[in-house]
Amino acid sequence: MGHNETIAVEDDIHLSFGKKLPVSVERGEGVKVWDENGKEYLDFTSGWAVAGLGYSHKAIVDAIINQSRKIIHNPNSGLTYSPSRARLLSVLKKILPSNLTKVFFTNSGAEANDAAIKLARKITGRKKIISTLMSFHGRTIGTLSATGQTVQTERFNVHMPFFEFVPFNDCEAIRKVLDDDTAAVIIEPIQGEGGVRVPEPDYLEIVSGLCKQAGALLIVDEIQTGFFRTGPAFITAEKGVSADFMTMGKGIAGGFPFGAVAVAQSIASKIEDGDHGGTYNGNPLGCAVAASVVQYMIEKHICINVHSVSKSTKIILHGWKKKYPELIREIRGEGLLLAVEFTKKEYVSYIQSKTLENGLILNIKHGTIIRLIPALTVEWEEMFKGLKIIENCIFNLLCSRVNSEIGVLHVTGA
């Protein structure tokens, strides 16, 4: 099957919930992928902040081969002991916030959040879950109900009851709605899908204090921010926040579907047999891959690369903001979770299609935001090359016929 035939078959039969980029990706290596015609692309999406080590990394490939030769799925679906799970638990222990002493594995981020919400209700005997506007916690009916983006939720009549939403980065708003029926507050340390929104430095800490006062539990969703995406292993640990639950996914296994929920001892002690479970949870293959990925990130001090590439990237992005004030509204983010917000959707759709023609795959949020989330192993030369492709498109936007079609702009200091 060739490139065009693949596209034809998929367009015909695949039930897709989004508009696809017209690229049939056959293989990947590091930050690069190749389509079926052999065309090379740089990928600044890492599959939505998942492939932290890049594509086809040896640590992942070897773990899959070695573990699958031994065993892929546990007898009694996990209710036996498993060396690969034990290895993953030992590796995770090195980076988890110190108060989170027990871990349960899931197959995705949404499943981890679902488990946390469900267990928080059971443990507190309360119903209400407080979440934030523009948050994203998953697409199951439970996590969708906790998601604060109407564009994601409003079509699905009806949500789970007892979810309330407050503006992000607003402690007072949380204080007002916390009551003696609040089971938990669920929060992202930086809103990822919401458009990379970074709160005040003490936000998480204050929310944690408010939860404690109200007897409510705190669920920190590190599914997008975790595993060194923003620099530290987890923002929760970096800030010294004592969450009751911390949920993980995406980067944990570099592309193998996996997730986890870590809980404080006070929570673990209230969990009873049968409270939760799942056929594939903590399967040996996923555990082996995750252990290998996380071990590699720790050993190679991946945070150093994240910090240095991020620092140089931010200098360039802020330079764009100064040069193209009519086009660029804001630069946001930490580590390699960065966003360039443009003033108009037309600019971003133009940039996305032109960068694709020029061999760069980008992720767009809410029409106006380019989210830059490359592999954490991206080299500065690769990052620079991709940024140059974007800037050329921005410049062409100003100069080309497209510019005259969408209005007169001018550039300052260029």
Ligand SMILES: Cc1ncc(COP(=O)(O)O)c(C=O)c1O
């Ligand atoms: C913060 C956050 N929570 C939860 C999820 C859902 O994770 P998954 O797609 O693995 O179910 C996502 C996915 O984008 C996310 O960014």
